[in-house]
Amino acid sequence: MTKEELKTRTKKFAIATFKFLNEIEKNKAVDIISYQLFKSSSSVAANYRAVCRGKSDADFLNKLKVVDEEADESLFWLEFIKDLNIDCNKIELEKLIKEADELVAIFSAGIKTIKSRNK
Template identity: 50%
Template sequence: MKNELIERTKRFALNCWQFCFKVPKSREFNAFVYQLIKSSSSVGANYRASQRAKSTADFINKLKIVEEEADESVYWLEIFEEILPEHIEEIRKLKKEGSELLAITVASINTAKKNQNKQ
């Protein structure tokens, strides 16, 4: 599961980048594109970092960053959903994946917290 999530989070970043490549170039769109690329790539980078955590607390803290970045990615995709209806199918697929990664992350945080409290 760990390696699968490393690959899945990386694929999410790449798929968001591929979508962003199709977005029209303008000052307004570029601001949103930058934010989506930044947050979606941070999901994978921070998940990967969580796998090298030095303690359970460090693991939880790194996963909290993943949670925030996944949630932010979903937010930007919701914005794009409203301003680029011609890309609605692709955006909805990305949003679904972002939401699933968010749910997996929250579940992992909750499990880690339970295990930490047992110690």
């Protein structure tokens, strides 16, 4: 997958998450979860753009670690919504969980590859 394809994919993930959150159950507790998920999912897309502008392997690696952490946090919040059985579109929730899990795998693999090259 090219950098441009991954930029598009991370942006689509953020947009899909935003749309999902607009339809989710509303109350104080869920609003806090929604806010955290929106921040982490949009951070995946925004910070991946910064990765693509990395000035060195070390800079690239550090920025990629942030993206990996944010993708994993997004996955956590999505799983949390599922575990709490919050009223939402369950089909869309499963799609987002799958996508977050795949993004974590992609970024984690990228981090391993860069680390092995720099040994």
